[in-house]
Every structure is written in C-alpha cells, then in structure tokens.
Amino acid sequence: xxxxxxxxxxxxxxxxxxxxxxxxxxxxxxxxxxxxxxxxxxxxxxxxxxxxxxxxxxxxxxxxxxxxxxxxxxxxxxxxxxxxxxxxxxxxxxxxxxxxxxxxxxxxxxxxxxxxxxxxxxxxxxxxxxxxxxxxxxxxxxxxxxxxxxxxxxxxxxxxxxxxxxxxxxxxxxxxxxxxxxxxxxxxxxxxxxxxxxxxxxxxxxxxxxxxxxxxxxxxxxxxxxxxxxxxxxxxxxxxxxxxxxxxxxxxxxxxxxxxxxxxxxxxxxxxxxxxxxxxxxxxxxxxxxxxxxxxxxxxxxxxxxxxxxxxxxxxxxxxxxxxxxxxxxxxxxxxxxxxxxxxxxxxxxxxxxxxxxxxxxxxxxx
Numbered sequence: 001x002x003x004x005x006x007x008x009x010x011x012x013x014x015x016x017x018x019x020x021x022x023x024x025x026x027x028x029x030x031x032x033x034x035x036x037x038x039x040x041x042x043x044x045x046x047x048x049x050x051x052x053x054x055x056x057x058x059x060x061x062x063x064x065x066x067x068x069x070x071x072x073x074x075x076x077x078x079x080x081x082x083x084x085x086x087x088x089x090x091x092x093x094x095x096x097x098x099x100x101x102x103x104x105x106x107x108x109x110x111x112x113x114x115x116x117x118x119x120x121x122x123x124x125x126x127x128x129x130x131x132x133x134x135x136x137x138x139x140x141x142x143x144x145x146x147x148x149x150x151x152x153x154x155x156x157x158x159x160x161x162x163x164x165x166x167x168x169x170x171x172x173x174x175x176x177x178x179x180x181x182x183x184x185x186x187x188x189x190x191x192x193x194x195x196x197x198x199x200x201x202x203x204x205x206x207x208x209x210x211x212x213x214x215x216x217x218x219x220x221x222x223x224x225x226x227x228x229x230x231x232x233x234x235x236x237x238x239x240x241x242x243x244x245x246x247x248x249x250x251x252x253x254x255x256x257x258x259x260x261x262x263x264x265x266x267x268x269x270x271x272x273x274x275x276x277x278x279x280x281x282x283x284x285x286x287x288x289x290x291x292x293x294x295x296x297x298x299x300x301x302x303x304x305x306x307x308x309x310x311x312x313x314x315x316x317x318x319x320x321x322x323x324x325x326x327x328x329x330x331x332x333x334x335x336x337x338x339x340x341x342x343x344x345x346x347x348x349x350x351x352x353x354x355x356x357x358x359x360x361x362x363x364x365x366x367x
Contacts, residue, residue, distance in 0.1 A: 001228075003300035004319050007363045008349075010224045010261065014363075015306050017220030018212035020046030020115065020180055020355045027178050027211045028054045034111035034176070036104055037061070038097055040122050041115030041192055042083070042307045043180050045069045046355030048076060051111060058111075061100055063093040063122045065309070068353045083120045084312065085138045091131060094124035094161055097195075101170050108172035116182025116307070116357040118192025119152055124160040134158060143272035145242055148183050152193040162193035170204055177208040182307075182357045184240055184266070186210045214265040214358045217306060221263045221363060230365070231260035239266025239360060243285040251292025254299055257366045264362040270336070277337025280311025282360055283348070286318030287329060287338040290347075294325035298367045304349045307357035310339075317349045317360070318342045 001009065020043035028051060037060035039048035044064040052060055052073050060076045062069065065083045072078055079096060081089040104110060123134060137158065141151045156163040167175055177196040179188055188208045189197045198206045214237060222235045239246060246268055254262075270281045286303040293299050304310070304317030318338070324347055332341035342348045 003321070003365055003367050006228060007300050007302040007319065007365050009228070010221050010263070010363045011302050011304055011361055013224030014217035014221030014263070014361050015354050015356060018180065018217045018306065018356045018358045020212065021050045023180065023211040024050035024113065024178060025054070027209060032109070033058055035108040035172070036100060037111045037113070038100055039063065039113035040093070040097060040118045040195060041180070042068055042117035042353070042357040043115035043355055044113060045072050047113040047115065047178065047180070048072065051113060052076060061096060063097065065117055065121060070353070081121045083117050084142055085135050086120045086123055086131070088131060090121055090123050091125065093122040097122055097166060098124050098161055098169065101166055104170060104172045106171050106173070110170060110172055110175045112175060112177045112196050114177060114192050114196035115180040116191060118195045119155050119162070122161065122195065125158055126160055129158050145269045145271040147240060147269055148267055149190050152190050155193045159193065162195050163189070164194060164197040164199040166195055167202070167206070168199035172204055174205040178211050179208065180212040180357055181210050181214070182267070182359050184237070186213050212356060212358055214361070217358050217361055218263050218265045221361060222261070225261040225263070233257060233260040233262050235263045237265045239264050239268050239362060241268065243268040243270050243281055243288055246285060247288035247292050250289065254289065254293050254301065254364055255296055257299070257364065259366050262364040265359060267359040272336050277332070277335045277340055278313060279336055279339035280305070280313055280315070282310040282317030283313070283315060283338040283342055284333065284336065286320050286347070287324070287333050287342060290320035290324035291329065291333070293322050296322040299364065300367070301362065301364045302349060303360065303362045304351070305360050306354060308351040308354040313339050314350060315339060315348045316351045318347050319349050320347055
C-alpha cells in the first residue's frame with residue numbers, strides 16, 4: 001500500500017473497533033429486555049439498531065444528527081436534528097425524550113443509549129431560555145477554544161435534561177445506560193452534557209457502562225499498524241490542546257520521527273474568527289501540521305473525527321504530507337478555511353457517518 005492508503009487503513013481499524021452497533025451488541029449479550037429504548041447522539045442509530053435486533057418489539061426513540069439515521073428498522077421513531085449548533089428539531093427531540101421517560105410506568109425498565117453530539121441534538125430548555133439563546137451559547141462555546149468538559153458544564157445550565165435531568169422524572173425500577181465516550185476520562189456526567197447521568201436523588205436501580213472509547217480505538221489502530229509490519233513508535237491521548245499549540249509541539253517530533261507509526265487521540269480546541277470559512281478542528285490541525293512537515297519526505301499524516309464529520313462539514317478531517325503546504329495555505333488556516341484548501345488539493349478525508357464517536361484520531365507514518 002502507498003503511505004496514504006496505509007494511514008487510512010490504520011485509522012479505519014481504530015474506528016471499526018469502536019463501532020456502535022458491535023459495541024452495543026456485545027454489551028447486551030444475555031441482557032433482559034427493557035420496556036423502552038431511547039438513543040441519542042451521533043452513534044444513536046447504530047446503537048439502537050443493535051438493541052432493536054436484540055429486543056424485537058420494544059419501542060425505540062432515536063435522536064441523531066442529520067444523515068445519521070440510516071439502516072434503522074422502520075418501526076423506530078427517528079428525530080434528526082442539527083449539530084454542532086442546535087435548531088428547533090433539537091428542542092422537539094429533547095421534549096420527546098423527556099416525555100418518553102415521564103410516561104414510563106412504575107416497575108418498568110429503560111435502556112438509554114448515549115453518544116457524543118447529544119449536547120446539540122436534544123435539548124429541553126429551562127424556563128426563560130429560548131432557541132436563540134441556546135444557539136448563541138453554542139456558537140460562542142465552539143469559537144472560544146474551550147475543551148468539551150468546560151463547554152458541557154455551561155450547556156447544562158440551560159437544560160432540563162442534561163446533568164441527570166432526563167432521568168430525574170423516571171418512575172420505573174431500572175435504568176441501564178450504555179455510552180460511547182467522546183470525552184477525556186470517559187465520564188458519564190460529561191458525555192452529552194450528562195444526558196445519561198443519574199439524578200442526585202433516585203429511587204430506581206441505575207447502571208451505566210462505557211462500551212467504546214478513544215483508548216480502544218487507539219489500541220486497535222496500533223494493532224493494525226503492527227499487522228502491516230510497521231513499528232509503533234507512540235500511542236497516546238495527546239491531542240487535548242489548542243490546535244496551534246499541538247502543531248508546534250508535534251511538528252518537531254514528526255519531522256524527526258524514525259520509520260514507523262505514531263497514533264494519537266483526543267480532541268483539539270480552536271479559536272474561530274468572527275466569520276469562519278469551511279472546515280473543522282481536524283482539517284485545521286491537519287493543515288497546521290502540514291505546515292510543520294513541509295518539505296519532509298516520507299512523512300504522511302491523517303487527522304480525523306471518528307464520527308466521520310468535522311465541524312459543520314461533510315469531511316472527517318484531512319490526509320497530508322510534506323507536499324501539502326503551499327500557496328494559499330497560510331491564509332486558509334488563519335481564516336478557518338482549511339477545508340477549502342484541502343479540498344482543492346485532494347487532501348480531505350471523507351468517510352460518511354461511521355456509527356461511532358470517540359473523539360479524534362491521528363495517525364502519522366514515516367515510510
């Protein structure tokens with residue numbers, strides 16, 4: 001395989017290891033049927049499909065991102081909404097989730113499937129807040145360079161269903177939560193702003209389990225690299241910082257790396273200009289690192305969101321090498337228009353929805 005095909009194969013192996021359908025299937029082996037299935041997040045459809053196959057006839061409500069609801073059984077109730085900035089459908093989805101929980105009878109059992117993206121896709125606002133307030137908050141948070149934990153802490157302040165709010169009205173006997181983690185530390189109170197978290201006081205049995213994470217994806221990517229006969233030089237969750245700081249830190253390591261592979265995970269942060277162009281944090285980090293390795297021979301790098309999307313675009317990220325950086329790249333990076341530059345140079349990573357969401361994954365190869 002050529003270097004671009006190799007880094008893509010390694011990245012895909014990492015993503016496949018955290019597939020929402022397969023992870024949910026494994027977690028539900030031997031489980032008793034619930035009375036209701038609720039799924040919310042970018043991986044909601046894949047997770048719900050596995051649950052509905054395991055428990056045919058159990059009603060299911062699925063809330064996910066536009067274009068991510070494919071392959072669901074026809075009997076599932078599907079609401080697709082906007083991400084990363086909520087829209088009116090996000091409010092409809094949030095109300096539908098809350099009303100579904102409230103309607104469950106005493107003694108009933110709930111299966112709640114949670115994945116990243118739920119913060120935008122489903123919301124039920126506290127009194128006095130409007131959709132405009134919610135959208136403005138999300139735009140500000142996305143542009144401010146905050147990490148996901150800080151962002152979700154602010155989002156919870158406006159919400160009736162985040163931070164344990166959704167399950168606060170559950171009158172049943174048992175709530176089981178299966179979550180795919182897109183946050184550092186895999187904290188159920190942070191994933192989706194805590195939409196699957198337990199309420200402070202409860203009278204029901206509550207069980208939460210993380211069934212897929214960035215660590216699992218990184219390990220699988222490293223295994224694939226070894227299967228290709230490559231040496232794994234590093235495998236780290238090391239992408240939690242401003243993308244320019246990451247580029248400056250990793251640039252020298254990439255330029256000096258020995259033959260082999262580096263696998264990195266995490267979620268970079270970004271400060272956006274007032275009128276950003278086309279792109280997302282993975283495309284921007286890929287282009288910033290292309291600057292750092294400009295002129296280097298033999299180094300190829302892929303940076304991609306494991307959910308298959310990056311910001312408000314249809315790309316997951318970018319694949320770059322020592323020849324990528326060129327005329328117009330600096331202006332594109334400064335204008336948050338990396339996607340346009342990468343597209344013109346055939347450097348975009350486009351996968352479509354992947355059925356999972358465990359933060360971002362980067363693969364660097366020196367042949």
